[in-house]
Amino acid sequence: EAGVTQFPSHSVIEKGQTVTLRCDPISGHDNLYWYRRVMGKEIKFLLHFVKESKQDESGMPNNRFLAERTGGTYSTLKVQPAELEDSGVYFCASSLGRTVTYEQYFGPGTRLTVT
Amino acid sequence: RKEVEQDPGPFNVPEGATVAFNCTYSNSASQSFFWYRQDCRKEPKLLMSVYSSGNEDGRFTAQLNRASQYISLLIRDSKLSDSATYLCVVNPSYNNNDMRFGAGTRLTVKP
Numbered sequence: 001e002a003g004v005t006q007f008p009s010h011s012v013i014e015k016g017q018t019v020t021l022r023c024d025p026i027s028g029h030d031n032l033y034w035y036r037r038v039m040g041k042e043i044k045f046l047l048h049f050v051k052e053s054k055q056d057e058s059g060m061p062n063n064r065f066l067a068e069r070t071g072g073t074y075s076t077l078k079v080q081p082a083e084l085e086d087s088g089v090y091f092c093a094s095s096l097g098r099t100v101t102y103e104q105y106f107g108p109g110t111r112l113t114v115t
Numbered sequence: 116r117k118e119v120e121q122d123p124g125p126f127n128v129p130e131g132a133t134v135a136f137n138c139t140y141s142n143s144a145s146q147s148f149f150w151y152r153q154d155c156r157k158e159p160k161l162l163m164s165v166y167s168s169g170n171e172d173g174r175f176t177a178q179l180n181r182a183s184q185y186i187s188l189l190i191r192d193s194k195l196s197d198s199a200t201y202l203c204v205v206n207p208s209y210n211n212n213d214m215r216f217g218a219g220t221r222l223t224v225k226p
Binding site for chain 2: 031033035041042043044046048056059089091095097098099100102103104106107108109
C-alpha cells in the first residue's frame with residue numbers, strides 16, 4: 001500500500017513568489033494534517049482536515065497560507081507571497097480516524113527554501 | 116514556555132550502552148503521549164505510544180508521570196541503527212489528533 005506522498009520534494013523560490021505544496025494521503029484516510037519545521041525549531045502543527053472540511057486551522061501562521069482539500073482526497077498548501085521565514089520542511093500526515101487511537105503516518109516532507 | 120521540552124542532546128554513546136531521554140510537557144490536560152523517531156532528512160515515524168502504566172517494546176521502555184508532566188524513553192543495549200533524532204510528542208485532545216512536538220533529542224551510537 002502506498003504511503004503518504006508529497007510533491008515537490010524540494011522547492012526554491014524567491015521572496016514574494018507563490019508556491020503550492022501537494023499532499024496525497026494514504027487511500028481511505030479521511031484525516032489529513034499539515035505540519036512544518038522551520039530551521040532549529042520543533043515540528044509545529046498547522047491544520048487538520050476531516051475529509052474536505054477544516055477541523056482545526058489554529059496553527060496556520062497568517063493569511064499568506066491557504067490550505068485546501070477539495071473532494072476530500074489530496075490537499076494543497078499554498079504560500080502567497082512567500083517570505084524568508086517560511087523556509088523549512090513541510091510535512092503532511094494522514095490517519096484513518098481523528099482520535100488519538102489512530103496512528104498518523106507522515107509523508108517525506110517538502111523542503112521549501114525562500115531566498 | 117514551550118509546550119513540549121526535551122533534552123537537546125546530542126547523546127553520543129557506544130554500542131551496547133543504555134541511554135535515557137527525558138521530556139516535559141506544559142499542558143496538564145494532555146491526553147496522549149508518544150515517542151517518534153526521525154532519521155536524518157526523513158519523516159517522523161511512530162516508535163511507541165506511552166501509557167500511564169509504562170510500556171516496553173523490546174529494548175525500548177517508555178514511562179509517563181502525569182503528576183510531574185514528565186515522559187521518558189529508555190533504550191537498552193544500543194545498536195548503531197538506533198542513531199536518529201527522538202521526538203517527544205504530546206496530544207492535548209483525545210478527539211483531535213493534533214500533535215505537539217518537542218524539538219527532538221539526537222542520538223548517535225558509535226561502534
